[in-house]
Amino acid sequence: MDQRKIRNMEEFAAVSGISRPTVSKYFNDPDSVRQSTRDRIEAALEAYDYRPNIFAVNQNRRLTKNIGIVVPYLADPFFAEIGRTIERRCIDAGFSPILFSSHGVTAYEIDILESLRSLKPAGVLLAPLGRTSDRAALEKFCADVPTVLFDSFVEGIGRAFVGSNNQQFVELSVEYLCRTGEPPCFFEMETPVNPNARRRRAAYLSTMERLGHSPQIVQAKGKNWDFEKIGYAEGGRAFAERAFPTNTILCSNDRLAIGVLAAAYKNGLRVGRGHGHAVRIAGHDDHPFSRFTSPPLTTVSQDYAAIADRSFETLLHLLDAGDGVGDHDATFFDGQLVMRDSA
Amino acid sequence: MDQRKIRNMEEFAAVSGISRPTVSKYFNDPDSVRQSTRDRIEAALEAYDYRPNIFAVNQNRRLTKNIGIVVPYLADPFFAEIGRTIERRCIDAGFSPILFSSHGVTAYEIDILESLRSLKPAGVLLAPLGRTSDRAALEKFCADVPTVLFDSFVEGIGRAFVGSNNQQFVELSVEYLCRTGEPPCFFEMETPVNPNARRRRAAYLSTMERLGHSPQIVQAKGKNWDFEKIGYAEGGRAFAERAFPTNTILCSNDRLAIGVLAAAYKNGLRVGRGHGHAVRIAGHDDHPFSRFTSPPLTTVSQDYAAIADRSFETLLHLLDAGDGVGDHDATFFDGQLVMRDSA
DNA sequence: CTCATTAATTTACGCGCGTTAAGTTTTTCA
């Protein structure tokens, strides 16, 4: 195939019979050169497999083609899935995605933004930790780097936001549960890490009141991202102490619900609707595992792909709109009720 | 804090009162300069927040301080977890980890290795796709870059391997199941993507024979990484067709077992041991979600942290051992039986 | 205090590519 190794663009230009500046132009935009020279370059490219040195390329660019993707917790399949989707979009659009996870730790998130900055990314898609984020650090970062926030909305941070309509999510689940059985109590974490949780609580309260029921909230202690574990421990405790005031438990999110489901099983409570069942349990988010719990979890589905796609599109928009004062648009996707057997 | 922005090492050297080459030396190894000059540099570092341009730094190095981490499927919490752990080790050791996921797609794995190569990483930790990996591509890559394989053993690839002792895993589960009830049948995928699966099958066969039982294998159709879905669909079909020859189902891995568990529930089969239970189900790996299934899944635990730690240590070893012909050492960690309620 | 070490400094080159300016060739189209 190739006779000798190509060491740099100079040599590659030589073997392709094109001058180096033109080759450089080609790599920055293949359409910017005449078709005939493009063909010659691409012919040489096949014969000699050469790739521009990525470090040398990025040294001179003020901005690279890198796109940072930051999620708060990669062990959560939701974020794994959404990260995956965004990665693909980036690659297909000719960017180099770099995936980071804060693993639920504030200091990690700060570190990530720090090292991201030195990668001179064209843009960043950031799902912040939320409550435990260092607001100042986020603000400073977003001031320098075009950033689209997703999943967790943080007031005043980022140039745009894409997430789900928590109000609508909870309206959907509360209305369904009230329509088909006892009005639900709301199970959530005492000090939720994620700002979505606060909006869901508010939505639960308002929806219950609108429907003429008295809202009842059960809170679980716990501050980390081990939601299933917390749901299991605290849910179990609540079952044992008969702390759930109704037979219907609406969990703030599916991961918590998965824990409560396990706790219910352990306590010998049959979960589901209809007679013979002791308790109904529902969640929100349509977590990838929710369809495989026993019983399968009734929930409200997030449109993963839509959030991922829209986030990326929004960033692209931002990028070629330049540093226009960007009318911080926020997109909130509605969810859909997914009726399964748990409620 | 800082008066003017520092643009490069030249300027930073000026404000710190040290020459640029010495500053450069400092950044490559803070211990290589006299304590007094180190103090002066670090004082300036606090006052002026400067960081060497990562691209310029890497341009001249033959090797960078980058370490690639490649997993086959990041939406699998096992890999998310192990990826997370390795990342930490890298950072703590002064390296820059970069996490990639092949998402189960051969072409992606090849692309990842391709772009990894251009990042000139000091080393790579690779959990290959396995059966669907492009062997030639792996071989070519590993010839150029010091690579430690983990999780999936591929004969002759990489300079070392760290994974689990599949033989021992299955011995443990089969012996336990035989000791406490009907000998298990083995539920697995027809064409498993992961080489561990083949070893587990072999271990099942040999262990059953050693114990004087006739092995019985039930295979599920399906070729992708949606193990839960496949387990649910094919397990459900097997239940409906009464294709499971015993009341004890040993699944090749937990994700498959989670699907079978859901299928059992759907078919009205109570899962667990003792009377009143129709079927026992067990798995392998101690998947993070296994303790939250209903009932909680009996399984054999992988030592995530040990695999992650040892993989990284092995790589470090490899790196400062230079290009010594490395006696391709393979480490196989034993598992521990985790008895829960499903079997 | 002297001499031998050890560490820092000065000077200078190179890495691989982006980019620009000036000159040359090719293409396009009237």
Add this chain to the structure above:
DNA sequence: TGAAAAACTTAACGCGCGTAAATTAATGAG
């Protein structure tokens, strides 16, 4: 066919840092 436009070539500089050689300064044992 000829001139303008477009694309290319040559030449050269700069990016920010690693690194080497030669020189000077600091350290420390005797």
